[in-house]
Amino acid sequence: MLAEAIHSFADSGNQGLLLWGMRQAKRPPSPDYPLGWGKAVFFWSFIVALVLFSLGGLFSVYEGWHKLHEPAELSYPWVAVGILVFGLVAESISMRACLAEVRKVQGNRSLWRWFRESRQSELVVILGEDFAALVGLALALAAVLLAILSGDPMWDALGSIAIGAVLILVAAGLGIEIKGLLIGQSADPEVEARMRRLLDGSDDVEAIYKIITLQLGTSVMVAVKAKMRGASAEELVAGINRCETALRAEFPEIQWLFFEPDVAD
Numbered sequence: 001m002l003a004e005a006i007h008s009f010a011d012s013g014n015q016g017l018l019l020w021g022m023r024q025a026k027r028p029p030s031p032d033y034p035l036g037w038g039k040a041v042f043f044w045s046f047i048v049a050l051v052l053f054s055l056g057g058l059f060s061v062y063e064g065w066h067k068l069h070e071p072a073e074l075s076y077p078w079v080a081v082g083i084l085v086f087g088l089v090a091e092s093i094s095m096r097a098c099l100a101e102v103r104k105v106q107g108n109r110s111l112w113r114w115f116r117e118s119r120q121s122e123l124v125v126i127l128g129e130d131f132a133a134l135v136g137l138a139l140a141l142a143a144v145l146l147a148i149l150s151g152d153p154m155w156d157a158l159g160s161i162a163i164g165a166v167l168i169l170v171a172a173g174l175g176i177e178i179k180g181l182l183i184g185q186s187a188d189p190e191v192e193a194r195m196r197r198l199l200d201g202s203d204d205v206e207a208i209y210k211i212i213t214l215q216l217g218t219s220v221m222v223a224v225k226a227k228m229r230g231a232s233a234e235e236l237v238a239g240i241n242r243c244e245t246a247l248r249a250e251f252p253e254i255q256w257l258f259f260e261p262d263v264a265d
Contacts, residue, residue, distance in 0.1 A: 001059035001080050003160040004140045007167065010055040011129055011256040014028050014048040021045065035256065038217025042181040045121035049178060052129065053171035060164030067157035074156060077148045084141040090150065091137060093128040101173050102127060107190060119188050119215040132170040135165045137196070187213035187220045191251065195222065198250055204229055204239030209265035219255035228261045236261055 021044030027037040074080075078205075101123060106114045118124050137252040143159020146152075186192060192213050199205050207227040230236040240259045248254055 001083070001141065001144070003063050003163045006059050006082070006131065007163065007199055008064075008087075009128030009134055009152065010051050014051055014125070014129065017044045017048050018053070018125060019037045022122060027256065035216055035221060036219065037087050038215075038219050038255075039182065041217045042121050042178055045125045046175060046178045046182060047127050048129075049174040052097075052132070052167055052174070055187055056132075057164045057167035057171055060160050060167060061066065063162075064157045064164060067160060068154065071153045074144070074147055074153060077129065077144055080144050081148075084170045088134070088137045090142065091130060091133045097136060098123070098126050098130050109190075111116055116177070117189055118177075119181060119185065120218075121177065121181055125178055128174045132167055135166050136221060139166065159173050181215060185215050187215050187222075191220075195247065197216050198242060198246060199226065202243055202246065205243055207260060216255065218253060220251070220255055221256040221258075222251075222261070223258040225260045225262055225265070227263055 018041070020147050024040035024044075025036075027033075027040075028038040086186070100109070103116065105118070105120065105123075109117065115127065121123060137160050139162045141146040141153050143162070144153035146159075187195075192211060196208060196211055199208055199211075205226050206229050207222070209227065210223075210225040212223040226243075228239050230234055230239050240261065244257055244259060249255060
């Protein structure tokens, strides 16, 4: 119960960090930050993973190890069962809401593939936290029930260690995913593929040499190098403008768009 209480406390603080990161990400570009503050949400998402690892995971493992070496009788075990059952119901509602948001952007991908490819760090973190919370509550409930039925508090200690192991694994997974975004990951592969298809279908583009995208929080930077149709400079500029207008209309998340015409890659 103490392990789950600390986990819940850390989760509540983590939501505050994510909200702070999302607020910072909305700050406008400046001379010092010409591409804006979009990546701030990635930084705070990474901090959340660290908090989940340290305050949640490591503490739970320590608590379980401590109880194994200094066992104590359970106090008010059925009260603990009632609290954990309520927690499972509440967390299931939270997970359902999170999955509803994920389905809006998941497309035809599996949940695991979406988790690996998604550029929405805040949604990835919330999904990871909700998953860890549900598994942790289930483990805590099982451990308490086993301790009640067997009369052996060892199960309570093992439950704390199991909760800590789950939190550490989830935190490590979140950290690995967010690391790529912090370094400078491209836009979602499906989004990038749609951009290429749109330009391929344009009457103004003869060949696409390269498309480079960079995820900046909820916005995207796009750089395109292409061979354009058009005999004069005016026709070339008009063609580029039409391509840019089409891209921005189809992908409103584009904040920065650079278009380089060329005759070879």
